[in-house]
Amino acid sequence: MSEAAATVLSLPAPPWTQPQRTQLQAALAAGRLPHALLIHEVPGSGGEWLAFWAAQLVLCQNRAQAPCGVCSACRRVQAAQHPDLWCVRPEEEGRQIRIEQVRELASELALTSHGGGYAVAILSPADALNRFAANALLKTLEEPPRQRLLVLVATQPSRLPPTIRSRCQRLPVRAPTRAEALAWLTQARGAALPWGAALDELGEAPFLAVAADPQELATVGEEARRTLEALAGGNGDPVASAERWARAAVPLRLRCFENWLTERIRAQERQGTFMTEMRAGPYLSEPAPVLNIRELFGLLDEVRELRATLDVPLNRGVALEDLFRRLAP
Numbered sequence: 001m002s003e004a005a006a007t008v009l010s011l012p013a014p015p016w017t018q019p020q021r022t023q024l025q026a027a028l029a030a031g032r033l034p035h036a037l038l039i040h041e042v043p044g045s046g047g048e049w050l051a052f053w054a055a056q057l058v059l060c061q062n063r064a065q066a067p068c069g070v071c072s073a074c075r076r077v078q079a080a081q082h083p084d085l086w087c088v089r090p091e092e093e094g095r096q097i098r099i100e101q102v103r104e105l106a107s108e109l110a111l112t113s114h115g116g117g118y119a120v121a122i123l124s125p126a127d128a129l130n131r132f133a134a135n136a137l138l139k140t141l142e143e144p145p146r147q148r149l150l151v152l153v154a155t156q157p158s159r160l161p162p163t164i165r166s167r168c169q170r171l172p173v174r175a176p177t178r179a180e181a182l183a184w185l186t187q188a189r190g191a192a193l194p195w196g197a198a199l200d201e202l203g204e205a206p207f208l209a210v211a212a213d214p215q216e217l218a219t220v221g222e223e224a225r226r227t228l229e230a231l232a233g234g235n236g237d238p239v240a241s242a243e244r245w246a247r248a249a250v251p252l253r254l255r256c257f258e259n260w261l262t263e264r265i266r267a268q269e270r271q272g273t274f275m276t277e278m279r280a281g282p283y284l285s286e287p288a289p290v291l292n293i294r295e296l297f298g299l300l301d302e303v304r305e306l307r308a309t310l311d312v313p314l315n316r317g318v319a320l321e322d323l324f325r326r327l328a329p
Ligand SMILES: [Zn+2]
Pocket: 059, 060, 061, 062, 066, 067, 068, 069, 070, 071, 072, 073, 074, 075
């Protein structure tokens, strides 16, 4: 199991996931906990944290106060060393979860758990399951052994086959407000860091911000913004920019791209309302926005798609260049 898993639960509890935690505790107490959860998170909002918390909930030895956070089971989950917890991730960032990984998981889950109770599997990000892996998972979802909890964490559940989605209970995790994100980051890493600037570039994605150097984040984000503004203004070089972006910090830059597009969509929505009111005057000419809202949404989908399927470096460059060309007026 990866080291990253050990750290996510050691971060402070994100207060905006409290309703989901209350819901899961109530379901467990009532014996109605589903065997599969699909945590649909806004990127960076803590979906994986909630997945590990759910693992603690069912594996905790203090039934009355689960998850207590202090029993040996809870501590093992936090350290990602619990014998009845499996975490399945792509073997490399941006790659897919392969069928062999799912088959191995299925055979582990078919065995009796070490502790005689629950066994938990976390698949994160579940939207990285390729089609074959998703099919293999379906068998386990259809006939789950008793006391098994599968937790899928996804930012784009629409990438999963409907057959998978329909067999999981959906648990949405919203983005925190800016104030919630800042308070949480300060609690996690201290106040003396430029969190505001980092969130300006990333959007309200504190779990992405907390893992990065906020100074570097602000620098990369500012550079990403300058590049995008130049391209959208017709002053950029799509080829050179794509080459530069493809070399380093690709997921971070794509996240900045998403945030930049989202800001433009919001701005156009506001402007659209304004223009409708103003158009009553017959002599006002309508300024032509460089990209209409449909094109912005189209680009946003493709940037998310690219982030989810980061492949060989050559393809990244080509895909980025294509997106950059479409920004130009
Ligand atoms: Zn415990």
